[in-house]
Amino acid sequence: MSENSPALLHGPLHDWHVGHGAKMAEFGGWLMPLQYDGGGVVAEHTAVRSAVGLFDVSHLGKAAIRGAGAAEFANRALANDLNRIQPGSAQYTLALTESGTVTDDLIAYLRGADDLFLIPNAANTAVVVADLVAARDAEGAELAIEDLHRSFGVFAVQGPKSAEVLAELGLAQPEEYMSFVDTTWAHGGTGIPLTICRTGYTGEHGYEIVPRWEDALVVWEALAAAVARHGGRAAGLGARDTLRTEMGYALHGHELSTDITPVEAGVGWAVGWTKEAFWGREALLAQKAAGAPRKAVGLLATERGVPRAGVNVLDADGAVVGETTSGTFSPTLANGIALALVAPSVQLGDTLALDIRGRRLGVTVVKPPFVEVNVKD
Incomplete structure (x- = not known):
C-alpha cells in the first residue's frame, strides 16, 4: 500500500x-x-x-463510556478489575473474545464511577466499541458509548x-x-x-x-x-x-491476538480472576485450570543475527517447539532478541535455535525484560 x-x-x-x-x-x-x-x-x-x-x-484509538454505572458496566466487560484502582488512575486491561483470546489490549482511564476514557489499539477501536455497544444493548443499560478516534x-x-x-x-x-x-x-x-x-x-x-x-x-x-x-x-x-x-511488552497482532489468550501471553496479571463476570471468563478459567498449551518467553541470540517474527523455534534435535512473535536487534544490548510462544516443556536457560530461512540462529531462553529499567521510577 x-x-x-x-x-x-x-x-x-x-x-x-x-x-x-x-x-x-x-x-x-x-x-x-x-x-x-x-x-x-x-x-x-x-x-x-x-x-x-x-x-x-x-493513531491509537480513543473512546468514552459515560452515564450512571459506566465503570461497573466496563468492569463486567473488560478483563482487569477496575475496583483495584481509584478515580484518577489508569489501568492496563483486555477485551477478550468468548473463547478467552484477546480482541485488544487497552488503557482505561477511570475519571469516576460514571466516566471512563479508553485508549485501544488503532486497528481495533471500532471492534472494541461495537462489542461494548452490543453488551450495553443486551443489558438495556442507558450509557453513552462514543468512538472518539479522531477527537x-x-x-x-x-x-x-x-x-x-x-x-x-x-x-x-x-x-x-x-x-x-x-x-x-x-x-x-x-x-x-x-x-x-x-x-x-x-x-x-x-x-x-x-x-x-x-x-x-x-x-x-x-x-x-x-x-x-x-x-x-x-x-x-x-x-x-x-x-x-527490550522490555518484553506485548504488542497486539504479535504477542496478543484472537488466537492467543492472556494466560499464554503471560499477561494474566491483567485479569481480575476473582470477578464474577468479564468477557471470556469461563474459557479463560478453564485454560488456567488445565494449563495453557504454550507460554511466552524471551530469546537472546547467542550468535550474530537478527531474529524475526513468525519463525520456528527448534530444540536441540531440530524439533519445532514454538514460534517467535517478535524479533529485532536490541540497540541497548547490540544483540538480537526475540519474544516467542513455546511449549510448556521449554525452560529458562535452555539452548534453542531459530530457523531463519534455513539457517539456524542459536538463542538462549531468558525472562524479559532484556534490559534493566525501572518503569515505575
Missing part, C-alpha cells in the same frame, strides 16, 4: 512529520512516522534510553529527562505510576485542556499526553522544542518497537 493511498488515515501531525523528514509507514490503517532523517531508529532509541524522546501515537491526539514523552521537559513547559506531572490528571495548560494566552498520564511503552520514566485534535500541533511543537533542548529528539514507531521489545 503506497503512502498516498486514500485508504490510509492521517493523524493531526501528518504534515509536520513529512516536513521534518519522516519515513512514513502504515500502522493499523494509519500513515505514521517510522523514523526521521538524521539518525534513524538506533539514534532515536538511544535518545529515549539516555535522555528523552517524543512519540506521536495519535484527540496522543503523544508520549519518554526517557530519564521526561520530567524535566514537562517542568520546563509548566505541564502537570502525575507522580504515581499509572495516575493521570485532567488539566489546562496556559499557553500563548489561551488555556489548552490536556490529560497527562504517568505511563508509556518504553520502560523509561515518561508520560502520555492527550490533547484535543485541534490543539495537537501547538502542543507537539512546544514539546518537540523542549525535548531538543534537553538532548532528545522526535522518535518514530520503529524505535518504539525496539524499546518495547
Whole structure:
C-alpha cells in the first residue's frame, strides 16, 4: 500500500512529520512516522534510553463510556478489575473474545464511577466499541458509548529527562505510576485542556499526553522544542518497537491476538480472576485450570543475527517447539532478541535455535525484560 493511498488515515501531525523528514509507514490503517532523517531508529532509541524522546501515537484509538454505572458496566466487560484502582488512575486491561483470546489490549482511564476514557489499539477501536455497544444493548443499560478516534491526539514523552521537559513547559506531572490528571495548560494566552498520564511503552520514566485534535500541533511543537533542548529528539514507531521489545511488552497482532489468550501471553496479571463476570471468563478459567498449551518467553541470540517474527523455534534435535512473535536487534544490548510462544516443556536457560530461512540462529531462553529499567521510577 503506497503512502498516498486514500485508504490510509492521517493523524493531526501528518504534515509536520513529512516536513521534518519522516519515513512514513502504515500502522493499523494509519500513515505514521517510522523514523526521521538524521539518525534513524538506533539514534532515536538511544535518545529515549539516555535522555528523552517524543512519540506521536495519535493513531491509537480513543473512546468514552459515560452515564450512571459506566465503570461497573466496563468492569463486567473488560478483563482487569477496575475496583483495584481509584478515580484518577489508569489501568492496563483486555477485551477478550468468548473463547478467552484477546480482541485488544487497552488503557482505561477511570475519571469516576460514571466516566471512563479508553485508549485501544488503532486497528481495533471500532471492534472494541461495537462489542461494548452490543453488551450495553443486551443489558438495556442507558450509557453513552462514543468512538472518539479522531477527537484527540496522543503523544508520549519518554526517557530519564521526561520530567524535566514537562517542568520546563509548566505541564502537570502525575507522580504515581499509572495516575493521570485532567488539566489546562496556559499557553500563548489561551488555556489548552490536556490529560497527562504517568505511563508509556518504553520502560523509561515518561508520560502520555492527550490533547484535543485541534490543539495537537501547538502542543507537539512546544514539546518537540523542549525535548531538543534537553538532548532528545522526535522518535518514530520503529524505535518504539525496539524499546518495547527490550522490555518484553506485548504488542497486539504479535504477542496478543484472537488466537492467543492472556494466560499464554503471560499477561494474566491483567485479569481480575476473582470477578464474577468479564468477557471470556469461563474459557479463560478453564485454560488456567488445565494449563495453557504454550507460554511466552524471551530469546537472546547467542550468535550474530537478527531474529524475526513468525519463525520456528527448534530444540536441540531440530524439533519445532514454538514460534517467535517478535524479533529485532536490541540497540541497548547490540544483540538480537526475540519474544516467542513455546511449549510448556521449554525452560529458562535452555539452548534453542531459530530457523531463519534455513539457517539456524542459536538463542538462549531468558525472562524479559532484556534490559534493566525501572518503569515505575
